[in-house]
Structure formats: structure tokens, C-alpha cells
Amino acid sequence: MKKILFSLLTLLIAAAVHGYAADNGFEGTWEAVFSHNELSLTMKRPDQKGSQTSFQGISYNRFKGLDRSKVKSDGGEITFTMPFEQGIIYFAGESQKNKASGTYVFVPDESFVGKLNSWGYKNVKDSEIFDLAMCDVETDYVERLAPLGYRLSEVVQFGIHGIKKDFIENAKYEGLDVDAIVQLGIHGIRPSFIKDMEGLADNLEETIQYGIHGLKPGYIREAKELGFDSEEIVQIGIHGVRPEFIKDMKALNYSVDEAVQFGIHGLRTSFVRDMTDKGFSVDDIVQFGIHGLRANFVSEMKAFGFTTDEIVQMGIHGISASKVRKMKDAGMKNETIVDVLTE
Structure with a gap:
């Protein structure tokens, strides 16, 4: 009780000195942890339950009247101020072993109020x-x-x-x-x-999503006209894939996610269509497309029983289908053909 009365009395005196009525003051509680050259300060507000303001690593020079010797002592009263352009915060409390807590009063600067x-x-x-x-x-x-x-x-x-x-x-x-x-x-x-975004976005949240990802009005308009919803527009727009391409992929029964994979890697609609007609999976199509392999070459190599990785290896080395065909006709096994042609 003695500590509380001390803190309040000190702060009320400070407020009175500045001609500020105690019942108009803005009060709260504070806690601080002191280190060698700085302190961390937390101030809790009475007007907003659970609200607090924290300052980390503030130099002692930011405060007035702070006796650092008291901070290091085993315990005692402590007072200091923190001036701002808008007013002054008066702190009073108890310190012990580099920690302190107490009550503060904020007194607005009269000239600032003016x-x-x-x-x-x-x-x-x-x-x-x-x-x-x-x-x-x-x-x-x-x-x-x-x-x-x-x-x-x-x-x-x-x-x-x-x-x-x-x-x-x-x-x-x-x-x-x-x-x-x-x-x-x-x-x-x-x-x-x-x-x-007028006529393109239904609400502020939708507008923000478009803006965050840097989508242009023309792009959004094109996607809207093709029937895409806002979530899909953001999904494809993030990756810079044209809405028309996504529409073509959906016509081939691919999901938006799968279409985006194709688009990210720059695959052409005609390539994906050819590969799809030949029954290749999404992963295979992406792998072949990344390495610029032609659909006919891939189809023939698959017919010979080569794996996706083997086809990619041969494609990277520019191996022609006719050369592989001759080696197959000579009775060579797939593994041997790959080793010979890609070594």
C-alpha cells in the first residue's frame, strides 16, 4: 500500500505542477527491464483492456531524471519522465535488481493542445x-x-x-x-x-487481393469474361498464366492447378493437346515439355517401352527416333541403348 500511495502521490504532484487536473490525467501502469545502456518498457492502458505499448532497447538518454544507481540497487522508489512533442509521461514506482514497475501519468503539452x-x-x-x-x-x-x-x-x-x-x-x-x-x-x-476495379471486383477485400498480387484491370477483365471467379483469377494471375490458356486446358479436362503447372513452364496448347491425346500424365507432359521434346518422338519412345526419365535423357542429347529404331531392330535392350546414346 505504501508503494502505491508513493507512486500516485508523486504523479499527482507532477500533474499539479503543470497545472493539470488530476481527474483529467491519463493514467496507467508500467513495467521495465534495465540493461547496461538501455531498457525495455511496457505501458498498459486503463481505457483499453489488454492494450499495451512496448518499447524495446531504448537508450537511457531518452528519459529525464532516471537515476541508474537506483535501478541497480536491491530496491527503492524510482521516478523519471519521458518527454514527447505531444506531452510528458511521468513514471513512479519501485525498482529491484534491474527491474521496475509502477504507475504513469501522461500530461499533454498545452501548446500542442492549442x-x-x-x-x-x-x-x-x-x-x-x-x-x-x-x-x-x-x-x-x-x-x-x-x-x-x-x-x-x-x-x-x-x-x-x-x-x-x-x-x-x-x-x-x-x-x-x-x-x-x-x-x-x-x-x-x-x-x-x-x-x-469498378465492375471487376465485388468488394474491397477482392480489390485488395488483386492489388496485392499486381494484377492489371485488363487481365482481370479478360479472366472474368472467360468465366473465372476471383479466387481462380488470383491463382492464375500470380503465375502470369494467360486466362485463354487456362480455358483451353479446362476444355481438355485439366484442373486449374494442372493448367497452371503447364502455363508456368510455358507449354503450348497444341503440345499439351497432342500429349493428352496420346495418354500421357500431367507429370510426364510437364517433364517432356520442359525439355522441348516433340510429341511424336515421345510417343514412339513410349511404344518401345522407355521410361519417362530415359526418354528425357535421349531427348536432351538430341537422339533421333530413327536411330533408336535401328538399334531396337538390331535387338539391343532399352538400357543398353540409353547408355550407348547418352554416354
């Missing part, structure tokens, strides 16, 4: 100013966004995600709401992409 008022932000909550400080949202960032009509909590949201001022201004011009701006900004998708 600036907010001049930009049209009235009756601002201490918690909102605290968020600006914790997210390192600079004054000019807030000032530039103020004319756009966003609430301060929305400006904080933009700042948390590191969304650039120019991006927000362009998005506002495009008529996008806050959620869309945040989602686009997080993924680095230009605001005008929303308009590009």
Missing part, C-alpha cells in the same frame, strides 16, 4: 494525444491532414500504419473511406486502383 484546437480538433481526449505520441505521429502530419476533415482518432489510425500524407490526400480525392485508405495503404496499392 495547435490541435487551432486546426479544428476540439475537446480532444488525453488518450488520443497519448496515441499520437506513442505512434510518433508528427505535428506537421496532423496539421496537413486536418483540412481533410478526418477525426483525430482516424489520423492516429493512419499514423499507426505509416500511411503517407500524399497517399491519404489522393485517396480522399478518389472518395475513399478510412477503412479503404488504411487497407490500400498497408498493402501499398494506389488509391485510383479502386476506380479501376
Whole structure:
């Protein structure tokens, strides 16, 4: 109880010194771990259950009034401050063996509050100013966004995600709401992409998926016209496979996954069709296609009983079907033929 009273009394005095009413203060609890030249600090918030702000590896120079000798002692009261452009955090608590915990009060800077008022932000909550400080949202960032009509909590949201001022201004011009701006900004998708997707995407989530994977409106339109759904469009678009090719493969009863395999390796529709007509598996078709083997050569070699690997080996070495035929006519075994021709 004595420790708690000490912490609260110290913080209330600090608040009073700055002419700030105690019942208006923004309070919370904190914990810290101290090392040789830095500390790790966690601050828990009273207004948001389970919410906390953490700083890792902060230099002692970032704080004012921090007595490092007390940190190393076996125990004792400790007080210090952490100044920000937006205000000051007053810390008070108990330290013991390079660890400490206690209570903090955030006191907004009066001049900063005055600036907010001049930009049209009235009756601002201490918690909102605290968020600006914790997210390192600079004054000019807030000032530039103020004319756009966003609430301060929305400006904080933009700042948390590191969304650039120019991006927000362009998005506002495009008529996008806050959620869309945040989602686009997080993924680095230009605001005008929303308009590009009109009639092509059913919702924001779908638009984001297209944008994340860099799919162009023309590609999406072509795929839509051929009957592909959004999931399939992303699946084939990621690999840069043309929708028309996928449609041709589906006509040959191949799945989208199988068609994508063919497309990734640059196989032509005519090649796949010939191989399919001759009864080859997907894996075989891919192997033959990768190495540029002709369907007739593969078909004849299969008729002679050669394995896929053997056919590929002979194909790589440019062996003609006529040469293999002569060796077969001479009674040579497949294994011997492969060894002789590919050594």
C-alpha cells in the first residue's frame, strides 16, 4: 500500500505542477527491464483492456531524471519522465535488481493542445494525444491532414500504419473511406486502383487481393469474361498464366492447378493437346515439355517401352527416333541403348 500511495502521490504532484487536473490525467501502469545502456518498457492502458505499448532497447538518454544507481540497487522508489512533442509521461514506482514497475501519468503539452484546437480538433481526449505520441505521429502530419476533415482518432489510425500524407490526400480525392485508405495503404496499392476495379471486383477485400498480387484491370477483365471467379483469377494471375490458356486446358479436362503447372513452364496448347491425346500424365507432359521434346518422338519412345526419365535423357542429347529404331531392330535392350546414346 505504501508503494502505491508513493507512486500516485508523486504523479499527482507532477500533474499539479503543470497545472493539470488530476481527474483529467491519463493514467496507467508500467513495467521495465534495465540493461547496461538501455531498457525495455511496457505501458498498459486503463481505457483499453489488454492494450499495451512496448518499447524495446531504448537508450537511457531518452528519459529525464532516471537515476541508474537506483535501478541497480536491491530496491527503492524510482521516478523519471519521458518527454514527447505531444506531452510528458511521468513514471513512479519501485525498482529491484534491474527491474521496475509502477504507475504513469501522461500530461499533454498545452501548446500542442492549442495547435490541435487551432486546426479544428476540439475537446480532444488525453488518450488520443497519448496515441499520437506513442505512434510518433508528427505535428506537421496532423496539421496537413486536418483540412481533410478526418477525426483525430482516424489520423492516429493512419499514423499507426505509416500511411503517407500524399497517399491519404489522393485517396480522399478518389472518395475513399478510412477503412479503404488504411487497407490500400498497408498493402501499398494506389488509391485510383479502386476506380479501376469498378465492375471487376465485388468488394474491397477482392480489390485488395488483386492489388496485392499486381494484377492489371485488363487481365482481370479478360479472366472474368472467360468465366473465372476471383479466387481462380488470383491463382492464375500470380503465375502470369494467360486466362485463354487456362480455358483451353479446362476444355481438355485439366484442373486449374494442372493448367497452371503447364502455363508456368510455358507449354503450348497444341503440345499439351497432342500429349493428352496420346495418354500421357500431367507429370510426364510437364517433364517432356520442359525439355522441348516433340510429341511424336515421345510417343514412339513410349511404344518401345522407355521410361519417362530415359526418354528425357535421349531427348536432351538430341537422339533421333530413327536411330533408336535401328538399334531396337538390331535387338539391343532399352538400357543398353540409353547408355550407348547418352554416354
